[in-house]
Amino acid sequence: MLGFLAVAGVALLAGCGRGDSGQSITAVGSSALQPLVEAAAEQYQTDHLGVFINVQGGGTGTGLSQIQQRAVEIGNSDLFAEEKPGINAKKLVDHRVAVVGITPIANPGVGVRNLSIVQLRRLFTGEITNWKQVGGKDLPVVVVNRAQGSGTRTTFEKWVLQDRQPLAAQEQDSTGMVRSIVASTPGAVSYVAFSYVDDTVKALALNGVTPTDQHVTTNAWPIWSYEHMYTRGQPTGLTKDFVTYMMAPSTQKRLVAKMGYIPVTSMKVERDAAGNVVQKAAE
Template sequence: MKKILGFLAVAAVTLLAGCGGGDNGESITAVGSSALQPLVEAAAEQYQTEHLGVFINVQGGGTGTGLSQIQQGAVEIGNSDLFAEEKPGIDAKKLVDHRVAVVGITPIANPGVGVKNLTVVQLRRLFTGEITNWKQVGGKDLPVVVVNRAQGSGTRSTFEKWVLQDRQPIAAQEQDSTGMVRSIVASTPGAVSYVAFSYVDATVRALALNGVTPTDAHVTTNEWPIWSYEHMYTRGQPTGLTKAFLSYILAPATQQRLVAKMGYIPVTAMQVERDADGNVVKRGE
């Protein structure tokens, strides 16, 4: 029995030494934007594979949750589709912004609506309830069914800022999850909503606006104006595993291997820059 216990003790020490990798079982939590969540999850999985013994917990909940949680110091990283300055109640001066990608946002519709292109005004009127049937915009005789992201969603705030332009949206069902929004639009005749480019698949139809298609190339020049930076905020300068993980996501190899391939746009690919007030200038000016 003593020999067995001795063997198990040695094995346990060896296993812990092998898994630790010098990181001593450190863990962090990143919470917030569901548009950014797939990228952070993929990066976390790869980082943990390469650095055994650490744990990176990634959760959604929306931009509002990410910013409020990081402001309170409840998590190590708050993921956001918005500048902290854009969110009421958030003290941006206490947070440090790490822009890890750009995400394009596109209106999507059930494939059966019979429409591929809208003007921005038409899209706005769909979401304000002024247009109630797809035949009013050249589509099928189907009632318009609006599906919104929940209040606090950065994707919703970005969409409303650049499409609704301070108009009041019609009361409609709201969903916390981007994946659920896509599922509802795909299965509901006449449904329309909006998602990050990375969530578009064959079950829904991405709509062009004023003849401009929702592509990365059009985002980089701001021809497609519905886009946002993907921010990973920290409370003060990051240290330890938080700093290492952010450096990993921002590394050129990760940007090439993950960011672009997952439907996001590397910040370095942008030909323009936009500030928290929506002002756009050419990069480097």
């Protein structure tokens, strides 16, 4: 009898991992997407004992280059692979797991709540050097950029700078560090994903349009991007299971929306890698 119970106990423990025990994968890239993937990985690991999902940042450029080199199982990106020089998009499979809005943020002391898109562009090209030039306080403008390779930076510059040369300014790899610098530096301005905005910084409206999820879904707020999880070819095993979990309706409802991201299913428009926007077909 004891022997039977021992065998049954081993079988039960083996079943707890749902066949995944001992497996591990790594997802690297976009810092804008990182909090969502970390939260999903933590929940997935709780539901599937014995697996490990290692989530790292490093930026979109890192995510795409690492997945192209097969160094990781998932490359997280704020951009279509086609937008990134040196990446062979034909060898990658795109899984769009969310949409993220990107907003300019400023130190709360600048005295500005709304800018035109042209004013914002001129702040980041260095043509406007003092906040009083746009109706704010007499404070020098301090531009803080994300580092080269950041998908957030590429998206911001694509829709705001529109091929103008950005001002040479300090650069930060981490979105969290950008927010911290803007919050503590008089006159500072930068840009972050909606999910990073808190009470320490001021999100700026553009042309009277506020940075909200609803405005992103209709493209009334144009600074947004899909959040992609790229795999090298069709995913298999744990990678396939985790990507499927990320895109499941229950995950989209429980995690994506609650963490400040926008479910892809909420979008009323679609945008391709070239930036063309069309009304989304009725589902």
